[in-house]
Amino acid sequence: MTDFRQIENNLKKEAKRLLEAGEVAVVLAYGRGYDEKHPMPFAAKTIADVESLVFNEYCNFNMASYLMRYPWGTKIAIAAKAADSRAIIQLVQEEKVRREDLVILGIPAYGMKNQKTNEVVDSKTTGGLYNPVIYDILLGEEIHGQKIVSPYEVLAEYEAMDKEERWAFWKSQMDKCIRCYACRKACPMCYCDPCFIDQNKPRWADKAPQSPGNMMYHLTRFHHLAGRCIDCGECSRACPVDIPLYLFHKKVAKECEEMFGQAAGMKLEDKPVLVDFRVEDSDKILE
Amino acid sequence: MSFEPKILGIACNWCTYTGADLAGTTRLHYPPNVRVVRVMCSSRINPSFIFRAFQLGADGVLVGGCHPGDCHYNTGNLYARRRLAVTKKILEFAGLEPGRFRVEWISASEGNKFAEVVQEFTAQIKELGPQQKLKIDELQEKA
Structure with missing residues (x-):
């Protein structure tokens, strides 16, 4: 099982560092919702915002869909799980974002759960991947040895x-x-x-x-x-x-x-x- | 009354449309079921045209373009080939009979081939019968 606590701490630490150093204008990750089970997409823009970041097994959102809301050239740090990192690559291919504007915080995750059904989201629904395809900073340990099911x-x-x-x-x-x-x-x-x-x-x-x-x-x-x-x-x-x-x-x-x-x-x-x-x-x- | 299918033909201006013209000028006989729409290139065809045609009551859709490599715009039909292949797979997975959508490469000199393809396709659609799946019930939508 992925250590969600560790990832959350690393996420906060990295977000704080990046914002403090002014390397990025915004960190796209997950924030607290009305309960544990309903985290929300969250954009941390100040160091004070960093405390609101969370990561748990219900953080399924693909944050890549928020990348294009910022003006061209904005420096963005983004939390990306396996499928999300592919979305980022696809957007770079389509020239919607530039790779050099992004700091990708990779999250290797296993045991993510669907909020509605509590089902575990396994490799069947993440394109056969648990580890991000591309990242600058990895927030957890790479996952090896988990059962890989063909996505098809x-x-x-x-x-x-x-x-x-x-x-x-x-x-x-x-x-x-x-x-x-x-x-x-x-x-x-x-x-x-x-x-x-x-x-x-x-x-x-x-x-x-x-x-x-x-x-x-x-x-x-x-x-x-x-x-x-x-x-x-x-x-x-x-x-x-x-x-x-x-x-x-x-x-x-x-x-x-x-x-x-x-x-x-x-x-x-x-x-x-x-x-x-x-x-x-x-x-x-x-x- | 026997079933007369309504077929939408989308033909590229430079090859298939000219080929159809040739079929006409050489007095070849082929069924009148195909209504041909001329587009400048087969890559002009938005896949939505095809979905929409089926919704508006077409029993079959026939797309004609230049042979790969012969495109007037050099690469248009090579893009179209990939795109229309995907369209075909989508229609198939949705549950439409795969025979209702066909892509043929017909050059300007192939009037014979045009007539043959139309004959063959019309016969095939006649066998499949009216297309009811995607067709819009007129009461449901006023387009």
Whole structure:
């Protein structure tokens, strides 16, 4: 089990040091919520703020989604778990943030829990990783020897379904959607302004929470995140009606990895797969 | 009455559209079920076009572009190939019949191929029957 107390202390120590030295303007990490189980995303800007930082097993938020709220060039320190660090790499690839502006406080974490269900978030939902892919300062000890489950293992059940069955499944899930856009808000990769669904000309889909508009919104969102989704699972944790959006994102990520041989957010020098091509890509992918 | 499918064809201006033109000028026979929309390049196609077409009642969508390497803009169809491959996988995982969406590379000189592809695709869609899954019930949404 990860020593959350130790990580919290290290986080405070590093945050204090960075803010005191003026190396960063803000530390993006987790703050106290109304109880232990509900920590909140927190931006520490002064040394006094540092005392409010926490880290426990419920700190699931992907802080990378807050990176783009600061003006270009702001020096930011960010707490990043395994999936979050991939999000940061992906954002650097997309030139939304600069690597040199960031101080990444890596958090190797095992035993993170979903606030709603108390389920342990294992490697199935963190892209098969426990350790951050990239970091400047590691706040805990690297995790070795934990059981690694393939992130795509959960898909087998749905891939085996008959297409009618799968359609019925997705339709029933999408019908639940109340179009609160929490998935979009929680997603570190959803930064378009305006989002296609907010456009009026053309109006891509109905804005009322009804089946066809929901389907259009979600299918297009899956497409927009193709080859970019870093599998943090925040969309499904943010969802108030518990749509398993992560399943679809995983499927698209899996197909992209198989077709183009590159997983999202693993290397700084990669290009996102859909803004790249290879002449030797096979026509077979279209079959 | 037999089922006449409604097929949306999206054709690139430089190859497939010209190829379709050639099929016309050489008086080739092919089914009239495909409604062709001309775009400047296959990479102009936003995947939402395809989802939207299905929602607005298309039974099939046929996308035509230049052969890879022959793009008028050099690399457009190479991007399109990756993008449309993902679109196809998404439609498939959502549960739509994979046969309803097809991408073909048809050059300006392949009028024959255009006619053949349309014949083949129309027959295939006829077999699959009307597309009901994504289609919007008219009472539900006034687009």
